[in-house]
Amino acid sequence: MHEPFFGGNEKEYVLDCINSTFVSSIGSYVSKFEEELANYCKCDEAIAVVNGTSALHAALHVVGVKANDEVLTQAFTFVATANAIKYCGANPIFIDVEIDTMGMSASSLKIFLEMNAEIREGKCINKNTGNKIAACIPMHTYGFPVNIEEICEICENWSIPVIEDAAEALGSKYKGKALGTFGDLGVLSFNGNKIITSGGGGAILTNNPKYAQEIKHITTTAKVPHLYEFHHDQLGFNYRMPNLNAALLCAQLEQLDQFLVNKRELAERYKDYFDKIGVKFKWEKNHCEANFWLMCIQLESLEERNSFLESCISAGIMARPSWQLMHTLPAFKHCIRDDQKNAKFLQERIVNIPSSYRSIN
Ligand SMILES: *Cc1c(COP(=O)(O)O)cnc(C)c1O
Numbered sequence: 001m002h003e004p005f006f007g008g009n010e011k012e013y014v015l016d017c018i019n020s021t022f023v024s025s026i027g028s029y030v031s032k033f034e035e036e037l038a039n040y041c042k043c044d045e046a047i048a049v050v051n052g053t054s055a056l057h058a059a060l061h062v063v064g065v066k067a068n069d070e071v072l073t074q075a076f077t078f079v080a081t082a083n084a085i086k087y088c089g090a091n092p093i094f095i096d097v098e099i100d101t102m103g104m105s106a107s108s109l110k111i112f113l114e115m116n117a118e119i120r121e122g123k124c125i126n127k128n129t130g131n132k133i134a135a136c137i138p139m140h141t142y143g144f145p146v147n148i149e150e151i152c153e154i155c156e157n158w159s160i161p162v163i164e165d166a167a168e169a170l171g172s173k174y175k176g177k178a179l180g181t182f183g184d185l186g187v188l189s190f191n192g193n194k195i196i197t198s199g200g201g202g203a204i205l206t207n208n209p210k211y212a213q214e215i216k217h218i219t220t221t222a223k224v225p226h227l228y229e230f231h232h233d234q235l236g237f238n239y240r241m242p243n244l245n246a247a248l249l250c251a252q253l254e255q256l257d258q259f260l261v262n263k264r265e266l267a268e269r270y271k272d273y274f275d276k277i278g279v280k281f282k283w284e285k286n287h288c289e290a291n292f293w294l295m296c297i298q299l300e301s302l303e304e305r306n307s308f309l310e311s312c313i314s315a316g317i318m319a320r321p322s323w324q325l326m327h328t329l330p331a332f333k334h335c336i337r338d339d340q341k342n343a344k345f346l347q348e349r350i351v352n353i354p355s356s357y358r359s360i361n
Helices: 010-020 028-041 054-063 078-089 108-115 148-157 209-218 242-253 257-274 302-314 341-347
Strands: 046-049 071-074 091-097 117-120 123-128 133-134 164-165 185-189 204-205 293-299 350-353
Touching: 010 028, 028 046, 028 185, 028 204, 028 242, 046 054, 046 209, 054 078, 054 164, 054 185, 054 204, 054 209, 071 078, 078 091, 091 108, 108 117, 108 148, 123 133, 123 242, 204 209, 242 257, 257 293
Parallel strands: 071 091, 071 133, 164 185
Antiparallel strands: 046 204, 117 123, 185 204, 293 350
């Protein structure tokens, strides 16, 4: 579906890292990558971690999500988004998505809050459960930007911190600004199937120096710097990215712009073809720039989707449906949700088609 492509300085940097013997979390490639990523996304701070899921967990932790809190997100997402909320002992609330962006619907979010929430002592409280609504995680589905400005504005009115799940969206922009830099924090993934990869990896973006410092601290076991003592001032995590992975990633980031151009060319060819045969190929909205991480078509019905998938599989073409909706999975079936009309519509119709970088055109 999306193969990694190693066409740059990968071998040179990884070999250099091995020769240095600094293969673990202390090493120059980690800080080099963090600096280059922050520059690329035009934000103040980037912190590299072991994967996108741990990035989400650390981000939820620093905005203060605690056991029994509630976190707004979408059911139309990869399971990692909902898992990270559960790791904090909190519960997801699933808000419906929009058909065109496939991301959280700002109007559904607004309606849910107006009907179910109130502000008590500066905090947003779910009136039905009495629990705090402690964060909101919209997800930029397949690299298509959600209506992030409007979501941030609604959340600000309700005193809810925003964590963008931009795991799929490195290189995508909304009104010319990188995704992952609108919310209080943004999360990226560098898993093997993402647009650039470190084998496994993730990052947190933020313009808030307090959050950045706290994330660095808790992701390195909360160890207090000292000449020789091992003192840890709170419960910490071992989430920092190893230097070996960062070396690979530095080489990948150098090629990101080239990947984006190449993928857009493929997207344009797909669009021409699917327009001609009357199939909806998912495209970015006017003021948005998608990275076209996974390209999608929207078929007419569940029956058409299934027969398309079966034809592709028997022809040896990689194609797959979108994820099953979170509230239909055993771990999340008890969760609060709205009607999920659009999520259900998309889940029955969206198919991802081969989206890899092509070294030969
Ligand atoms: C890939 C992904 C993540 C994080 O995945 P990791 O495999 O832990 O790096 C989180 N959310 C979404 C939507 C993803 O696609």
